[in-house]
Amino acid sequence: MANKWEVFVMDLGELAEGKELELTIRTLNDGLHKYTYQRAKVEVSSKLDQFADSLQVRLGRGQLSDRRFSIRVIERVERMPARYL
Amino acid sequence: MGKISAPRNNREFIDACVKSGDAVRIQQEVDWDNEAGAIVRRVCELGEAAPFMENIKDYPGFSYFGAPLSTYRRMAIALGMDPASTLPQIGAEYLKRTNSEPIAPIVIDKRDAPCKENILLGDDVDLCKLPVPLVHDGDGGRYVGTWHGVITKHPVRGDVNWGMYRQMMWDGRTMSGAVFPFSDLGKTLTDYYLPRGEGCPFATAIGLSPLAAMAACAPSPIPEPELCGMLSGEPVRLVKCETNDLEVPADAEIIIEGMILPDYKVEEGPFGEYTGYRTSPRDFRVTFRVDAITYRNNATMTISNMGVPQDEGQLLRSFSLGLELEKLLKSQGIPVTGVYMHPRSTHHMMIVGVKPTYAGIAMQIAQLAFGSKLGPWFHMVMVVDDQTDIFNWDEVYHAFCTRCNPERGIHVFKNTTGTALYPHATPHDRKYSIGSQVLFDCLWPVDWDKTNDVPTLVSFKNVYPKDIQERVTNNWADYGFRGAKK
Numbered sequence: 001m002a003n004k005w006e007v008f009v010m011d012l013g014e015l016a017e018g019k020e021l022e023l024t025i026r027t028l029n030d031g032l033h034k035y036t037y038q039r040a041k042v043e044v045s046s047k048l049d050q051f052a053d054s055l056q057v058r059l060g061r062g063q064l065s066d067r068r069f070s071i072r073v074i075e076r077v078e079r080m081p082a083r084y085l
Numbered sequence: 086m087g088k089i090s091a092p093r094n095n096r097e098f099i100d101a102c103v104k105s106g107d108a109v110r111i112q113q114e115v116d117w118d119n120e121a122g123a124i125v126r127r128v129c130e131l132g133e134a135a136p137f138m139e140n141i142k143d144y145p146g147f148s149y150f151g152a153p154l155s156t157y158r159r160m161a162i163a164l165g166m167d168p169a170s171t172l173p174q175i176g177a178e179y180l181k182r183t184n185s186e187p188i189a190p191i192v193i194d195k196r197d198a199p200c201k202e203n204i205l206l207g208d209d210v211d212l213c214k215l216p217v218p219l220v221h222d223g224d225g226g227r228y229v230g231t232w233h234g235v236i237t238k239h240p241v242r243g244d245v246n247w248g249m250y251r252q253m254m255w256d257g258r259t260m261s262g263a264v265f266p267f268s269d270l271g272k273t274l275t276d277y278y279l280p281r282g283e284g285c286p287f288a289t290a291i292g293l294s295p296l297a298a299m300a301a302c303a304p305s306p307i308p309e310p311e312l313c314g315m316l317s318g319e320p321v322r323l324v325k326c327e328t329n330d331l332e333v334p335a336d337a338e339i340i341i342e343g344m345i346l347p348d349y350k351v352e353e354g355p356f357g358e359y360t361g362y363r364t365s366p367r368d369f370r371v372t373f374r375v376d377a378i379t380y381r382n383n384a385t386m387t388i389s390n391m392g393v394p395q396d397e398g399q400l401l402r403s404f405s406l407g408l409e410l411e412k413l414l415k416s417q418g419i420p421v422t423g424v425y426m427h428p429r430s431t432h433h434m435m436i437v438g439v440k441p442t443y444a445g446i447a448m449q450i451a452q453l454a455f456g457s458k459l460g461p462w463f464h465m466v467m468v469v470d471d472q473t474d475i476f477n478w479d480e481v482y483h484a485f486c487t488r489c490n491p492e493r494g495i496h497v498f499k500n501t502t503g504t505a506l507y508p509h510a511t512p513h514d515r516k517y518s519i520g521s522q523v524l525f526d527c528l529w530p531v532d533w534d535k536t537n538d539v540p541t542l543v544s545f546k547n548v549y550p551k552d553i554q555e556r557v558t559n560n561w562a563d564y565g566f567r568g569a570k571k
Binding site for chain 2: 008010024026031032033034035036037038058060061062063064079080081084
């Protein structure tokens with residue numbers, strides 16, 4: 001099943017295509033965990049059929065961008081020190 | 086002081102508000118994802134009854150109570166007063182109670198604490214089990230804490246602080262929030278925990294009694310548990326946390342326990358705030374790791390939806406900031422006749438009425454106001470004389486526009502302390518809490534001759550003899566006028 005994700009950026013230039021990015025993304029999948037975050041290595045594309053999952057973008061004050069992307073979540077990244085997990 | 090019969094918990098408060106017509110029960114299903122927030126926002130903008138939403142999508146058994154104190158009527162109910170009490174009456178009651186002897190809290194047994202009816206520990210801890218709402222579309226996350234108290238304690242001084250610091254759910258065990266460096270918690274973190282790299286125990290209490298929420302919101306120097314006792318006329322019932330030594334209000338609906346991390350931050354925001362804007366961008370902010378959740382059966386989560394006026398943040402903060410400043414100024418012997426913030430200023434403008442008995446009195450007031458603990462929360466002080474009704478914006482505005490000399494009456498204070506939420510501040514100033522403030526001195530100069538230099542106010546009540554005023558007033562309807570009440 002395709003997942004829906006969202007990211008906050010100050011500038012759309014932060015979403016460079018064709019390279020691996022590390023982003024904080026939140027799930028938009030329906031359910032109790034909607035809007036929870038994770039840090040992940042991802043790849044994004046402005047071609048909406050490039051990857052199975054979709055990504056929508058919000059800007060610095062929560063404005064929804066009209067740009068849409070597809071996204072591949074490569075792996076989850078845990079930044080929190082292990083002593084707090 | 087006579088017996089106070091204020092609601093002792095959130096449930097008694099809801100019942101009292103429903104009974105008086107100041108709350109409505111909503112039994113149809115409401116979605117936690119935007120819909121509940123939109124209802125509360127519209128209630129605030131229309132001044133409607135508080136919504137008690139009893140059927141939350143995905144969360145059977147939980148409910149929401151929105152806009153709990155966004156009207157003076159509900160504030161009066163919270164204090165156990167007649168809902169029709171006037172603002173000066175409510176203010177006088179607040180001053181009377183908060184000038185009384187502190188009432189220490191009592192600690193009760195866990196078995197008697199409603200907030201311990203359900204306890205989640207270990208792997209069971211998941212904030213998503215609570216109906217955390219998405220308050221505004223476009224917010225950085227679902228906000229756990231919008232009308233609540235974050236409870237901490239200074240480990241050396243022992244000061245207990247209940248503060249209303251917004252808290253966003255980052256994931257099921259992590260929250261992040263805005264804690265300003267000049268706030269009580271901010272000072273505790275920078276004074277003790279951060280230099281030592283130690284985690285700071287915290288507990289977030291949601292669904293507090295309205296007077297506990299009032300205490301958490303008030304910038305009083307009195308510790309909040311005692312302040313709450315003074316407001317309610319009886320000791321607050323506390324109970325010890327499950328995972329740390331903090332004590333929390335036993336009658337709260339939901340308690341979240343954990344630790345503020347000293348060396349790790351996650352993103353927080355943006356969030357619609359009391360200024361009526363989303364001002365601060367997303368940033369890495371104070372991070373709360375959750376170790377336990379306890380809650381009452383059928384718990385009610387309180388929601389404040391801050392935005393354009395008026396919500397309880399604006400109303401209550403304006404109310405308490407004004408009255409706390411009045412206490413401060415009177416403690417310094419300044420002949421103030423009243424202090425008031427119009428909630429619609431989003432608690433940015435302090436209006437002070439004073440008998441202008443000596444030169445520089447407005448400047449003295451501003452210096453005390455801006456230099457106090459209250460100061461970072463507002464950036465304008467307007468001083469008017471004792472003939473101006475500080476509660477009547479028409480009179481205040483007239484005084485401002487006509488008596489404030491552009492050259493001598495406006496004094497700017499630079500490089501003061503501000504908040505990250507000031508919409509007018511630069512991004513740099515917001516990031517570092519750099520402020521600027523201004524005094525509008527609307528007093529006639531004391532060295533003007535009162536007979537020949539000071540202009541005469543031309544108003545019905547000021548220029549006509551009493552007998553003429555009475556004759557005209559009494560004959561008003563006979564003249565054929567229908568609408569005027571004054």
